[in-house]
Amino acid sequence: MTTINDVTKLDVIESVGVLTLNSPPVNALSANVREGLDIGIKKAIENNDIKAIVVICEGRTFIAGADISEFGQEPKGPSLFDVQDIMENSPKPVIAAIHGTALGGGLEVALTCHYRIAVKSAKCGLPEVNLGLLPGAGGTQRLPRLVGVEQALKMVTSGLHLPAEQCLQSGLIDKIANDDDLLNNSISYAKEIIEENRPLKKVRDIDEKVKAAQGNDEIFQNFRKSIERKTRGFLAPEYNIQCIEAAVNEPFDEGIKVERDLFIKLISGNQSAAQRYFFFAQRQVAKIPDIPKETELLDINKVGIIGAGTMGGGIAMNFANAGIPVTIIEQSQERLDKGIGIIRKNYENTAAKGRISLEDVDKRMQFINGNISIDTLSDKDLIIEAVFENMDLKKEIFSKLDLIAKDSAILATNTSALDINEIAETTKRPESVIGLHFFSPANVMRLLEIVRGEKTSKQIIATSMGLAKTIGKTAALVGVCPGFVGNRILAQRQREANKLILEGALPWEIDDALFDFGFPMGPFAMSDLAGLDIGWSKETSRSETIRDILCENGRFGQKSGKGFYIYDENRNKLPDNDVEKIIQEFADNKQIKRREIEKDEILKRCLYPMINEGFKILDEGMAIRASDIDIIWINGYGWPIYEGGPMFYGNLIGYDKILSWLQDMEKEHGSDFSPSPYLEKVVEEKINIFN
């Protein structure tokens, strides 16, 4: 055995040089790993006892890509291109032995090997697009040469991880190995290649599949159309497509130049910076500084949910999907049947779209049962209350739960605004009470705000964070305050949007501005979708807001065919003159002089107060870190990933600029714009809030 460097060693086993990389956690292509490959391959080439070279990794995975944390830093050590050159031009066959995931630069390294063998459980992919990038080490030029243009387009624009069997079928790998014997299988395969004197297959020279697509522009145009909606606003998918076009229409070396140029454009731009930030933020959010990693988690095998309404039903589906049995409690058999019926219908709709089978529908429904007696929850490990948003009702329920739930049970509330400490105090075990704030539709939205009460125990928090992962949610730990983090920030945008329509902007102008910014929809379209009558009552309505007036006129939103917009039979929204008149009249009565409002002002008015609120939240310790706020807004409210979330975006604009805008606005319009003292401090002391 020869030690190449601290992450690489070279063994000679029966005429095969086995170059092993070991750089935890994911063998990313850091300077050390590149150096190990560079020197290791050269040494193996020089060694006369070696006839073929196997590149294999220790730990949980083959190389999972470039080291993302190195991007933007001074380059060190050999470049990836140099390493690939040496491998591809080796006079001895080089074989990639893949387990775990060969991703990004990792797959690109494998693509410069002459052969690829992978265990059955392995997956390969070029997920750079999810970091706002494209594969910058020849991946866009080599991949279509093996798998064909259509499959390559799919892979580079979605980042999908292709399972080994499919890799074999599509030509991306040459052989499947046993899961528990990759090393020996790879050595045997290498010997086979030597004995049969197989050619040094360079992917760059294989061109049947790309030639087949030459002159066929339709493939690209159709593909662009097919992903248009999903990729709106993102630069990287289009640049990835352009690279595949170059692979088809240009010689290999020219294609590489196109790839290089577009890669540099992406990596130096704000979108990729935001998406790379998101990658790390998404992992950071799971870490709670004062809760040790080794905290023992409670077992959650049985779940109870109280309330089979909009939220209770959706929440139940999460557990059924994960194979955890759920009992739902309702006030009456009728409501229970209705709630469970809706769950079944939801699953059937998913099946009708081909996303699950009818068999899956039945399987999942078997995990859901109902009851009208709360006493049946006495053996549950976790109970989530999702009844009407009414403090007295919630207190009554928690007092009952205190009597019947087992000692170790987690008692959770899905309240969106009520004081969880007050709810917890109705029990003799406030340390077991926590907020699990799901977002609607709860079976779809990825975000879960986990609300830590004053007395919530660390074990209950750690278990809830772990559980979130089990049911496929991204959880962010937040503190008790009105609206918690997400809705508290949303309230800022909503307030300004409501003011703006009186000052002169029309609902669709505001929605368009936010849609163009990258949100899936603006606040008025969203209100119409949710229903304007949520929390509105005919008896108490006094035409005090535009919303009141719309509801008084039977305009409840999409469900009644009109709200802020009017809807055609296909639910397409259209601006409505009647709404304009209602707003004009209301503003006249309030003696508000309406004026033209530019898109830029709309965006500032909607977004800057949100950023200011983020600073207040950080100051009060209601979110652990700035990036958690961004995670909440990206996963729960559709803030475009490529804009990085409110706090990241604010940093790009410049917090000093935002502060001075707020100060000007405060002078003119009052305390809605009072800057957070923490924002003032950050600007004055030039604090980096992302450290």
Ligand code: 3HC
């Ligand atoms: N660079 C740096 N760090 C990385 C990394 C990478 N490429 N991939 C993962 N990590 C880190 C994570 O930040 C995390 O660190 P932490 O423990 O300190 O939080 C740790 O490795 C483990 O990662 P996960 O928690 O994500 O572990 P999983 O087992 O759940 O997933 C994985 C493993 C599937 C490999 C997943 O980490 C992943 O998808 N990684 C990113 C893969 C990727 O995007 N590769 C392309 C990179 S860009 C590129 O290659 C450009 C090239 O074309 C030139």
Ligand code: NAI
């Ligand atoms: P909903 O009105 O759709 O459902 C509430 C259900 O609770 C009803 O089916 C009702 O019959 C049942 N219920 C009332 N009292 C009960 C009792 N004593 N025992 C058993 N069941 C009882 O309400 P929704 O929208 O599901 O909201 C539930 C909770 O979730 C509220 O606290 C709400 O603030 C919160 N929430 C709502 C969101 C939304 O978008 N709808 C988003 C996030 C949280």
